[in-house]
Amino acid sequence: AQKVTQAQTEISVVEKEDVTLDCVYETRDTTYYLFWYKQPPSGELVFLIRRNSFDEQNEISGRYSWNFQKSTSSFNFTITASQVVDSAVYFCALSEAAVLHNAGNMLTFGGGTRLMVKP
Amino acid sequence: DTGVSQNPRHKITKRGQNVTFRCDPISEHNRLYWYRQTLGQGPEFLTYFQNEAQLEKSRLLSDRFSAERPKGSFSTLEIQRTEQGDSAMYLCASSQGARKQFFGPGTRLTVL
Helix, strand or coil, X not given: CCEEECCCCEEEEXXXXXXXXXXXXXXXXXXXXXXXXXXXXXXXXXXXXXXXXXXXXXEEECCEEEEEEHHHXXXXXXXXXXXXXXXXXXXXXXXXXXXXXXXXXXXXXXXXXXXXXXX | CCCCEXXXXXXXXXXXXXXXXXXXXXXCCCEEEEEEECCCCCCXXXXXXXXXXXXXXXXXXXXCEEEECCCCCCEEEEECCCCHHHCEEEEEEEECCCCCCEECCXXXXXXX
């Protein structure tokens, strides 16, 4: 069975601080995808990134960066120079990389980390 | 750019009543998913459609829940004889094949 753990339930930082959100996952699959989604107060989940299990290169997109370490089953997310608009709940998720044509790619989510960025 | 839409956005009902939610996916997306999110938790998978075929159902989907996607476009999720434990946000997502899932704004259900 798949499982995603986000041990930090809430993080509070002051604007311009860097912050890292932790994600640890469990899966028996050798091929899988990892995701991060942002859920602002409006409630809609916003896609941030998808990585497949064969690509361990770290990725940077503006102030966001992701560190994927297969050896420790972790996929951590760092926001550099945080801003008030970054305040949201962030979810890490996992899905199998379906081999069968009709197999779904259901997402297994972690419990989320609420990030509060204070001015 | 038309995203995933869900109606209604909020629903308040009394215990024992039936409710139905609608999801309109992004038009070219062949896959549609329903998830449920309770307060303070991450979303949990309920069911998955590829075109009009319902291919996967979670154990969370009790007999009181039924979902349809009659023409492979919009989908409905019906809950019969609602219980207070059904109070949650019901999220719909769509994707083209195995690509990333786009989520709608959700329907928040409150059962009194």
